[in-house]
Amino acid sequence: MSLSDKDRKLRAGGGNKFPIDPAADTVASFASVIADALRRDFGTSPAKVKHIARLTGANARTVQNWLYGRNGPSGAGLVVLMRHSDAVMQAVLELADRYEIQHAAKSEKLRGELRSLITMLLEYLGPE
Numbered sequence: 001m002s003l004s005d006k007d008r009k010l011r012a013g014g015g016n017k018f019p020i021d022p023a024a025d026t027v028a029s030f031a032s033v034i035a036d037a038l039r040r041d042f043g044t045s046p047a048k049v050k051h052i053a054r055l056t057g058a059n060a061r062t063v064q065n066w067l068y069g070r071n072g073p074s075g076a077g078l079v080v081l082m083r084h085s086d087a088v089m090q091a092v093l094e095l096a097d098r099y100e101i102q103h104a105a106k107s108e109k110l111r112g113e114l115r116s117l118i119t120m121l122l123e124y125l126g127p128e
Contacts (some may be wrong), residue, residue, distance in 0.1 A: 035069035037087035
């Protein structure tokens with residue numbers, strides 16, 4: 001099939017260009033930040049892809065794309081990852097500029113750890 005002279009050109013020779021979409025940079029940074037967080041939390045073991053796939057119900061290829069930063073997880077997958085990974089939770093809060101929530105979450109985690117350490121210490125010391 002050949003194109004006639006009246007057919008539309010596939011490429012524009014010149015003229016106005018589309019404005020740069022600010023969301024395009026956000027999508028790329030989202031994928032790379034989530035990939036870094038996943039690698040921090042799930043390590044470098046070869047089984048991490050299968051483990052994350054089982055947690056989220058996603059395909060192994062999809063999880064590999066998340067880990068390489070090619071794509072980011074969808075909303076449902078992201079929520080599951082946030083449930084199981086502190087690094088992903090912190091990364092999402094940082095991307096949303098919600099530092100006060102991140103600080104509160106860290107404080108609550110530290111309080112819980114301190115409470116358990118005090119309980120262990122009291123059990124170790126025994127009654128006096």
